[in-house]
Amino acid sequence: MAALVRISSVCHRGVSPLLFRSSSLIRPLAVQKKDRDCPYLISAKIHATPSNYAGSGSKAASLHWTGERILSIVLLGLAPVAYYYPGPAVDYTLAAALTLHGHWGLGQVLTDYVHGDFKIKMANAGLFLLSTVTFAGLCYFNYHDVGICKAVALLWSKRLD
Amino acid sequence: MLLTTVARQGLCLSRSQFGVLYRHVVPMGTTANEEMNKFWAKNTRLNRPVSPHISIYKWSIPMMMSISHRGTGVALSSGISAFALAALVLPESYPYYLDLIHSMTFGPQFLAFSKFALAFPVAYHTFNGIRHLAWDLGKGFKIPEVYRSGYIVVALTVLTSIGLAAM
Numbered sequence: 001m002a003a004l005v006r007i008s009s010v011c012h013r014g015v016s017p018l019l020f021r022s023s024s025l026i027r028p029l030a031v032q033k034k035d036r037d038c039p040y041l042i043s044a045k046i047h048a049t050p051s052n053y054a055g056s057g058s059k060a061a062s063l064h065w066t067g068e069r070i071l072s073i074v075l076l077g078l079a080p081v082a083y084y085y086p087g088p089a090v091d092y093t094l095a096a097a098l099t100l101h102g103h104w105g106l107g108q109v110l111t112d113y114v115h116g117d118f119k120i121k122m123a124n125a126g127l128f129l130l131s132t133v134t135f136a137g138l139c140y141f142n143y144h145d146v147g148i149c150k151a152v153a154l155l156w157s158k159r160l161d
Numbered sequence: 162m163l164l165t166t167v168a169r170q171g172l173c174l175s176r177s178q179f180g181v182l183y184r185h186v187v188p189m190g191t192t193a194n195e196e197m198n199k200f201w202a203k204n205t206r207l208n209r210p211v212s213p214h215i216s217i218y219k220w221s222i223p224m225m226m227s228i229s230h231r232g233t234g235v236a237l238s239s240g241i242s243a244f245a246l247a248a249l250v251l252p253e254s255y256p257y258y259l260d261l262i263h264s265m266t267f268g269p270q271f272l273a274f275s276k277f278a279l280a281f282p283v284a285y286h287t288f289n290g291i292r293h294l295a296w297d298l299g300k301g302f303k304i305p306e307v308y309r310s311g312y313i314v315v316a317l318t319v320l321t322s323i324g325l326a327a328m
Contacts, residue, residue: 057192069297072290079287102238109235115201130242137245145248145255154256156328158263158272 068104075101086149094148095138103131226311230289233282277326284321288314 075097082090106127114123142148191199218224251258266272292310295301301310 061192061194069294072294076287076291098241102234102241105234106238109231115198116205117198133249134242134245137247137249138241141245141248141255151255154259156276158259159269 064104068101071097071101071104082149082152086147086153088142088147091142091147091149092139095135095142099131099135099138102134103127106130222311223307226289226314230286230293233286233289237282237286273326276328277322280325281318281322284325285314285318288317288321 078090078094078097082094107124110120110123110127114120138148141151145151146154248255263272266275292301292314295310301307
């Protein structure tokens, strides 16, 4: 009679499926199929803070996510710029973008695999140190040595002896 | 049992089996981060073993590509950090060390292979990164689309790496 259904994502017209997640449903329900084979989900427990509720809680995580995507796009655009207009401006921009992209990326890896308050703090401190040294090293290289763009060009210019 | 659903700006009306009508959803008092920490704190405190998951689940192409995206990302980041560290520590300049390594290379194939080995993770991470950005826009989630975009990423990676190695 009643079917136990476990649903792991919500699909709503006009809303990205990534925004909502429902916990597993452990009560009888029937799912109605609506347009575009997009089932509407019923849940009494929705882990979401809709924008029409005055949110307690900051938007920091959300803004961080958006920042990560914007940085990725910037880095994508930097590649052709670095190829066609190599020079110190691109070198330092590349140093910053690469370091930050890596820092945030590794941060997500740590968030996924490291648990426990102390361990998380230690891991993030270590990451911060690594990223700082990385950026310092790249800037040093840009200033005192040939720079990132030239370094890649030199490496690629090496041919058979 | 019939349930009617109405969607209104992302909220759902629902009726539980007890006939209670939830008009609105109450925002959770805790963040996802806090809940995740609570989960881990409780389970480590109770010393519970982790159920087998990646050791028993059948591997799929999307799974492999996902972990490869992470793997190439970590590898590239480590490489950049190692390079930066070397720049700070080593006494000589980059052209000096480049020529040093070049004089040690074992023939032209080694050179082409090295270029391929460097280009491959960059190309893969870049193309799969674009695939990720498409997902972030909400596109391409249907399973056939996931596989198709995955194959395209792999094909582009191989072609680009070969092309770059030939330059």
